Amino acid sequence: MNVYANLLPFMNKIDEADAFIREWNGGIEISTDGPHWHGNTDWNREQERFESFHGDMGVHLPIWELNLASIQFPGHAAYSFDIYRTYLEWAAGFASHAVLHTHLYASPLFHKEEAQKRSRHYIKQLGEVAKQNDITLFVENVGFHDKMLFDEQEFVQLFEDIPTIKALLDVGHATINKWDIPAVIKALGRNLGALHLHDNDGKGDLHLPIGAGVTDWTSIWAALDTLSHSPKLILEYEGTAPLEVIKEHGNQLMREGKVAEPSAV
Numbered sequence: 626m627n628v629y630a631n632l633l634p635f636m637n638k639i640d641e642a643d644a645f646i647r648e649w650n651g652g653i654e655i656s657t658d659g660p661h662w663h664g665n666t667d668w669n670r671e672q673e674r675f676e677s678f679h680g681d682m683g684v685h686l687p688i689w690e691l692n693l694a695s696i697q698f699p700g701h702a703a704y705s706f707d708i709y710r711t712y713l714e715w716a717a718g719f720a721s722h723a724v725l726h727t728h729l730y731a732s733p734l735f736h737k738e739e740a741q742k743r744s745r746h747y748i749k750q751l752g753e754v755a756k757q758n759d760i761t762l763f764v765e766n767v768g769f770h771d772k773m774l775f776d777e778q779e780f781v782q783l784f785e786d787i788p789t790i791k792a793l794l795d796v797g798h799a800t801i802n803k804w805d806i807p808a809v810i811k812a813l814g815r816n817l818g819a820l821h822l823h824d825n826d827g828k829g830d831l832h833l834p835i836g837a838g839v840t841d842w843t844s845i846w847a848a849l850d851t852l853s854h855s856p857k858l859i860l861e862y863e864g865t866a867p868l869e870v871i872k873e874h875g876n877q878l879m880r881e882g883k884v885a886e887p888s889a890v
């Protein structure tokens with residue numbers, strides 16, 4: 626089974642995730658951000674939340690307080706790497722994949738080339754850690770417009786250059802950056818390990834359900850059909866999406882490999 630739900634809708638109310646998970650037939654991707662994540666968080670207890678879940682699990686590594694591509698503060702980039710390594714080793718104990726952002730997506734890129742180099746340097750090392758720990762490391766396209774560290778071609782190239790990682794193509798982010806998404810899917814080919822599926826108005830990162838925005842899904846499903854393997858399909862809907870819609874779309878993905886008839890939201 627390659628269909629997952631990211632637990633983003635529960636980021637601020639993780640105790641409510643249990644009821645959803647019990648009625649969900651796919652895998653889950655847990656986050657390591659939110660009010661239940663703090664310097665004092667007991668990681669074992671966070672893992673125990675999902676002990677009764679029998680499906681496959683992924684872990685989205687921390688997003689908002691780390692930055693592998695920091696140039697002004699090299700120590701912050703090195704510290705971010707250390708933390709990511711620790712989380713990755715922890716995730717390897719129970720999850721089949723981990724998701725990593727290339728950089729802190731909200732930061733201006735005053736030294737883009739240097740930042741790319743730094744990000745690549747640490748991503749490569751994290752790929753080695755993932756390999757040693759038998760977990761797949763997905764690297765995700767993040768950052769909009771002038772805050773996008775790797776453009777379409779550079780993103781594809783990253784996975785040619787670093788064979789220990791796989792691409793996670795976030796369709797919503799690619800929509801905002803006006804990427805040619807079917808072309809990127811085909812160019813990534815076997816290096817495409819997963820997709821974050823969500824929609825938006827072409828401007829804001831709204832994480833709307835498939836079909837509720839401007840994304841051309843028909844061409845995306847067609848491009849996925851041309852692949853000789855099945856990347857993980859991860860629904861990454863925001864908290865306002867009704868849980869019924871997540872389940873309905875998840876079930877369509879499991880049945881048909883696409884959401885051909887998006888529910889009205």
Ligand SMILES: [Zn+2]
Nearest residue numbers: 765795821861
């Ligand atoms: Zn994403």
